Amino acid sequence: MAETNRQWQTRQDGLDKVTKTSSAIPKPGDGEVLVRIKAVSLNYRDTEVVMGLYNHHKTVDGESSNDLVPCSDMCGEIAAIGPNVTAWKNGDRVLSTFIPSHQTGQIKEHHMASGMGLPLEGVLQDYRVFPATGIVKAPDYLSDEEASCLPIAAVTAWMAINGMRPLGQSGGKGETVLVQGTGGVSISGLQIAKASGATTIVTSSSDEKLKRAKELGADHVINYRTNPDWEQAVMEITKGNGADIIFEVGGAKTLRKSFDCVTFGGLINSIGYVTGKTDDPEGDLTNINVLALRKTVTLKGIINGPRDRFEEMCDFYAQHRINPLVDRVFGFDEAAKAFKFLYSGSHFGKVVVRVAP
Ligand SMILES: NC(=O)c1ccc[n+]([C@@H]2O[C@H](COP(=O)([O-])OP(=O)(O)OC[C@H]3O[C@@H](n4cnc5c(N)ncnc54)[C@H](OP(=O)(O)O)[C@@H]3O)[C@@H](O)[C@H]2O)c1
Structure with a gap:
């Protein structure tokens, strides 16, 4: 396992102002897993968060002066398991869910507090701890880049x-x-x-x-x-x-x-x-x-969807062999460029940042 956790941060003050930093690798607690992040797909929302414009949900209106790791959608591999987790094992390939506490049915206001990449720390980094119930299995036939496109867009x-x-x-x-x-x-x-x-x-x-x-x-x-x-x-x-x-x-x-x-x-x-x-x-x-x-x-x-509908969708994708359309993949060091590319609107389908080399 790497020694440090590279991460991008924003103070929600502009696409030009995202910064690269690093932190200690976190440890999973009770009911949690540590995921080594391989690929992150960007969403329009992420550009809004970075620019301080994601303000139409009152429960996720973040403090603009706080450093925040942006982005919600990733494909990665489980690197460590906390106590009382039986559903996953090291090496399992998994996807984030946008609002991890939203497991089924109609979304409610309280779920919004668990939103990834605002108000909670996001995934544009090497490692992140997730609740074991806040991830889904990545479809085997998809590359990391393709699979990272599923959580919000699909x-x-x-x-x-x-x-x-x-x-x-x-x-x-x-x-x-x-x-x-x-x-x-x-x-x-x-x-x-x-x-x-x-x-x-x-x-x-x-x-x-x-x-x-x-x-x-x-x-x-x-x-x-x-x-x-x-x-x-x-x-x-x-x-x-x-x-x-x-x-x-x-x-x-x-x-x-x-x-x-x-x-x-x-x-x-x-x-x-x-x-x-x-x-x-x-x-x-x-x-x-x-x-x-x-x-x-x-x-x-519509605000995305619950975890059970995500899993239903993954089965449908696998059955029909649908490959998410990845327009362009940027390296981790090029993430700032990737945000600008997405915001320019010149893409077709999805824009992805490769995190793991
Ligand atoms: N409610 C939710 O759960 C949810 C989830 C995901 C996204 N969203 C929202 O949905 C929107 C799209 O998100 P995204 O991630 O797919 O964005 P995206 O990849 O950046 O795509 C935006 C697209 O909007 C199209 N567009 C711009 N002006 C348009 C117009 N006048 N008429 C029709 N299309 C127009 C452009 O298509 P062309 O280049 O082909 O013209 C552009 O590629 C954003 O507002 C985002 O915040 C909401």
């Missing part, structure tokens, strides 16, 4: 498609799934939806990315830059019916359009806010109650 996508169905009854066949953009959550959504037998529609600002989405199996693609009325294009593609399930990633500038291209009885998953967290003055959401009732739409807020 689980959120899984919940967007299946969260309203009971555990063990995943679906999607015969449904039309619309994903906005080609980032981590949306490309995971495309892969899961395709494997489920759904018809898929992908929007993007880039024709090049849409070409890649087609290669991944997207049935229909729309460039939302050159076609700002993309919701009408969705209605044409679906012959006037609209999409059954929408990944609402944009927020302020896209939500109204999602209401306009969802089907009767459809589901809009409120996932992200990449176009802003405050209402767009031209967005016309004043009658959101009418927007919901006129087509009996469900607008469902």
